[in-house]
Amino acid sequence: MNEYMLIFRHEDGQKVASPEQMQIWMKQTMDWIGGIAAQNKHIGGQGLSFNGAKVVNHKGVVTNGPFGDIKETIGGYVMVKAANIDEAIGFAKGCPVLQGEGNTVEVRQIAH
């Protein structure tokens, strides 16, 4: 069994969503993670706050962001156990952030 990290890239939802919509996303995310956990293949995960994010650049230059070039940025990740990349991709396909156009889930094997 291998371990993979599924990394979400999406827009800052709070700027566009209604409270009801955010609650729907919440439920979808919990159901998705719950589905992986039910197969005993969920290792862990975390959301990353969009507020006050900074980027430290070459030579220590600090900028706001990473909101410069594209709207989508890393919003969180989930780590899963999977037999192979295809199974991990299968989990990623169910991720609710993919409902948003332009959003992505990157699938990366965790190196050991």
Next chain:
Amino acid sequence: MHTEIIPHLFRTEHSKITSVLCKFFGAGHIDAAEDIVSETFAQALETWPYKGVPENPTAWLYTVAKNKAKNQLARQRNFSENISGEIKKNAPKDEEPDIDLSEQNITDSRLQMLFAICDPSIPVEAQIGLALRILCGFGIDEIASAFLTNRETITKRLMRAKEKLRSEKIEIAMPVGAEINQRLDTVLRTLYLLFNEGYYSETEDSVLREDLCVEAMRLTYMLIENETTNSPDANALLALMCFHSSRFAARHLGNGEIILYEDQDESLWSQELITKGMIHLQASSTGNKLSKYHLEANIACWHTLKTDSKEKWESILSLFNHLLQLSTLLLLR
């Protein structure tokens, strides 16, 4: 691990927290209040799915919102005389201002917010929009689809209304003395229109339509629960809403098509709402003023009896005549 969240929790709490924060910051700072609330929900979205829903989700939201509000104040205190001026008025000096999210203060703030929003200087369409946004926690898209218009129109409308609250220096407070009755008329009219927006809306989204009606009823009920605003008119309006909404389940087919009154299956009418309507109709018959809500509630009441009788239709006709006279009088005034 908890995974269940009560339906519409965010929508409900949005309205409660925003009202309290608006009251705290002043009516000119609605945007700041809204930002804090949506940041709070974002933080929930970033943590609950991974760590589980907290034991008491509401208390969690209140704590986070309070902290965010305090941080916001600390950040802004340096350069915004505006907000800190407001705070000084509301809080004793040299003490950390307390954001009171108690049930009592939430209720008071929402009621005061309702009166502020229904200030006569704000166009009625914008009042409905603001009420939906701030008091019902609807998003811009949801409001736009209720009004059958686009995001931009609603955004502009809300922006202008908020600007009005700022420039007219409208206070989030209850009107005093005789003014309360006069202002209550405007509030009732806005709630009546909000309900109609749902009941007669052309939008095909039947869930949204019912939500609008439910929210209008919730706000009207808030008036009735408060001693100073529990007027016969308010009761008549709530009775009217109860009678109309008792037919929701019988009113449309699965595909959104409307079923006309004559063809409705009356076993689907909500007896609970009809009974509630009767109670408020009873409560509305004190005093000597006959408002259009009284007349419309009586008409709606007759409609909750499916059986035809001479008396039924004659009564309805006479009520309609009254209503016509009343509206002519209003026009002449």
